[in-house]
Amino acid sequence: MSRQPRKTDPGAEIHAAGSEGKAWRLTEGVVRFDSVGADGHGSFASLAIAGDLIGCETLLFGCYTFRATALTHCRLDPWPEGGVADKPALLASLNRIQQRAADLVALRGGQASERVLGLIRLLTDRNGRVILPTRQDIADITDLRFETISRIVKQLERDQVIRSIRLDGVHATRSFALA
Amino acid sequence: MSRQPRKTDPGAEIHAAGSEGKAWRLTEGVVRFDSVGADGHGSFASLAIAGDLIGCETLLFGCYTFRATALTHCRLDPWPEGGVADKPALLASLNRIQQRAADLVALRGGQASERVLGLIRLLTDRNGRVILPTRQDIADITDLRFETISRIVKQLERDQVIRSIRLDGVHATRSFALA
DNA sequence: CGAGCACTTGATCTATGTCAACGGTAGTGG
DNA sequence: CCACTACCGTTGACATAGATCAAGTGCTCG
Numbered sequence: 001m002s003r004q005p006r007k008t009d010p011g012a013e014i015h016a017a018g019s020e021g022k023a024w025r026l027t028e029g030v031v032r033f034d035s036v037g038a039d040g041h042g043s044f045a046s047l048a049i050a051g052d053l054i055g056c057e058t059l060l061f062g063c064y065t066f067r068a069t070a071l072t073h074c075r076l077d078p079w080p081e082g083g084v085a086d087k088p089a090l091l092a093s094l095n096r097i098q099q100r101a102a103d104l105v106a107l108r109g110g111q112a113s114e115r116v117l118g119l120i121r122l123l124t125d126r127n128g129r130v131i132l133p134t135r136q137d138i139a140d141i142t143d144l145r146f147e148t149i150s151r152i153v154k155q156l157e158r159d160q161v162i163r164s165i166r167l168d169g170v171h172a173t174r175s176f177a178l179a
Numbered sequence: 180m181s182r183q184p185r186k187t188d189p190g191a192e193i194h195a196a197g198s199e200g201k202a203w204r205l206t207e208g209v210v211r212f213d214s215v216g217a218d219g220h221g222s223f224a225s226l227a228i229a230g231d232l233i234g235c236e237t238l239l240f241g242c243y244t245f246r247a248t249a250l251t252h253c254r255l256d257p258w259p260e261g262g263v264a265d266k267p268a269l270l271a272s273l274n275r276i277q278q279r280a281a282d283l284v285a286l287r288g289g290q291a292s293e294r295v296l297g298l299i300r301l302l303t304d305r306n307g308r309v310i311l312p313t314r315q316d317i318a319d320i321t322d323l324r325f326e327t328i329s330r331i332v333k334q335l336e337r338d339q340v341i342r343s344i345r346l347d348g349v350h351a352t353r354s355f356a357l358a
Numbered sequence: 359c360g361a362g363c364a365c366t367t368g369a370t371c372t373a374t375g376t377c378a379a380c381g382g383t384a385g386t387g388g
Numbered sequence: 389c390c391a392c393t394a395c396c397g398t399t400g401a402c403a404t405a406g407a408t409c410a411a412g413t414g415c416t417c418g
Contacts, residue, residue, distance in 0.1 A: 035281055044288070045281035057277065060270045065277070090269045091239045094276065098236065098244070101280030102214055102224035108287035109223070109322035112374070135397065143288035145375060150398055171383090173397065291406065314365065324407060329366055350415090352365065359418100366413075376403070381396100388391080 003078040010133075014068035014076070015055065017042075021064055022078065023085075024054045029074030030123060030133060032141070033066035042067055044140040047104060049123060053079055053093045071133035073169070108143050115142040116152045120162065124178055131167065132174045182257040189312075193247035193255070194234065196221075200243055201257065202264075203233045208253030209302060209312060211320070212245035221246055223319040226283060228302060232258055232272045250312035252348070287322050294321040295331045299341065303357055310346065311353045 003022065008014055008029075015021050017036040026048050034042030045066050048054055054076065057065045080089055107118050119141060124130045132138065135146040135153070142149070156162045162176040182201065187193055187208075194200050196215040205227050213221030224245050227233055233255065236244045259268055286297050298320060303309045311317065314325040314332070321328070335341045341355040 033281075035285075043285065045284060046277070056270075057274050060267075060274055065274075066281070085266070087264070087266060087269065088239075090266065090273065091235075094269065094273045095236050095239055095244075097273065097276055097280070098225070101276070101283065102212075102245070104280065104284055105224055105287065106214075106222065108284060134395095146397080147376080147399085148374060150396095151374095154398075171396080313363095325364090326366080326408080327406060329364095330406095333366075350364080361418090362416090364413105364415085366411100368411085369409085371406105371408070373405095373407085374403105375405085377401090379398105379400085381398080383397105384393105384395085386391100386393080388389100 005078070006076040008070040008074045008076070010070055010072050012070045014070055014074070015064050017065065017067045018063055020062055021055060021058055023056045023058050023080070024076040025079040026050055026052050026054055027075045027077050030071040030131075031074060032069050032071055032133075032137060034069070036067050047100065047141060049100075050125075052096060052100060056085075056093055056097075059085060071137050072131050104141075107141060112142070112144050112148055113152050113155070115144065116149060117156065117161070120156075120176070120178075128178045129165065129167075130162075130176050130178070131170055132176065134174075184257070185255040187249040187253045187255070189249055189251050191249045193249055193253070194243050196244065196246045197242055199241055200234060200237055202235045202237050202259070203255040204258040205229055205231050205233055206254045206256050209250040209310075210253060211248050211250055211312075211316060213248070215246050226279065226320060228279075229304075231275060231279060235264075235272055235276075238264060250316050251310050283320075286320060291321070291323050291327055292331050292334070294323065295328060296335065296340070299335075299355070299357075307357045308344065308346075309341075309355050309357070310349055311355065313353075 006024070014031060028050055031048040031054060032044060033046040033048070035045045036042045054068060055064050103122055107115050116138065119138060120130055120132070123132065135149045138149045139146040157164060160179050163179055164172065165175050165177045166172065167175040193210060207229055210227040210233060211223060212225040212227070214224045215221045233247060234243050282301055286294050295317065298317060299309055299311070302311065314328045317328045318325040336343060339358050342358055343351060344354050344356045345351065346354040
């Protein structure tokens with residue numbers, strides 16, 4: 001029995017921390033991971049963007065370490081494709097996780113506007129389009145406040161660093177093209 | 180020909196970004212990793228503490244992605260022990276890297292004193308002892324300024340959250356015991 | 359002894375947080 | 389259709405944590 005690809009809406013929980021499940025490759029969208037404390041409250045831990053793996057810790061433990069939440073429309077494909085992960089695939093994902101971690105650290109240091117711009121660049125596709133998470137999610141990722149994010153995004157728009165575009169099914173405040 | 184364990188002094192470069200080499204397990208000490216830009220300037224990217232792997236990306240690329248610098252006296256053992264990494268070992272390190280990344284993200288968010296305390300806890304051994312990096316390195320890790328770190332560490336000492344201890348070969352301002 | 363480093367501490371400044379009010383849009387139920 | 393609610397985003401006024409600038413201490417090494 002092979003698993004099916006899975007699609008999610010923005011805001012939907014993909015899996016809870018500690019729940020059982022398998023690993024996936026995120027082929028479209030953005031996912032946030034949260035560490036969940038004993039009280040059930042979560043704090044932002046990591047991010048996955050298209051191409052990243054989700055839940056590879058299940059290969060070791062059988063259950064997920066973090067809570068995963070879709071920040072945009074997402075598509076998840078079962079991983080590993082053949083059902084069994086080989087060593088080169090593991091090495092590649094290990095490397096990707098390491099790189100992503102360095103990106104995240106960079107998004108939490110320096111000037112507020114640089115951080116937001118950094119995240120926008122990270123999320124921009126090869127056509128120069130971005131679908132942003134909500135202001136609150138951007139704030140959680142960058143450790144800023146949503147009011148600050150709102151001001152910065154507006155300012156980037158005024159400075160014509162980004163320009164609002166219209167994609168169907170996406171809030172007007174969240175789809176942009178890089179200038 | 181099997182490689183020898185390696186020891187380093189605080190401040191020493193363990194390897195440069197892009198240089199060729201193998202993977203190691205850090206058995207003692209703390210190491211910082213920096214992304215190195217085209218201009219040769221580095222920015223803090225990640226941290227390894229005792230038990231973590233260093234340079235597992237060499238299994239894939241043959242060379243190191245980041246610059247590695249010893250923050251304390253360190254001991255490095257060749258990895259994998261047998262010369263070839265098996266899948267369970269890879270999965271375990273993948274998991275460890277993921278966990279470490281979440282720790283790091285947490286160290287860069289919230290109140291300054293909480294971040295510093297978080298780092299201190301992360302670096303404390305099972306006997307409640309810590310050897311801290313320099314104030315500047317702590318600042319780079321937490322994205323604060325060294326003056327701020329100095330004030331916070333002193334305050335933690337005054338509040339008796341930590342207490343200065345004397346370890347030979349270590350600056351008096353850097354070895355502490357948790358209260 | 360002098361130079362260089364790491365650390366400490368005080369005074370002041372400022373980027374960002376906080377609080378508050380309001381607008382737009384989607385959904386829901388009458 | 390409208391009324392109502394629930395979000396999400398925007399904007400202004402003001403507060404403050406931490407940055408910045410500056411001066412001085414103590415240690416180590418040549």
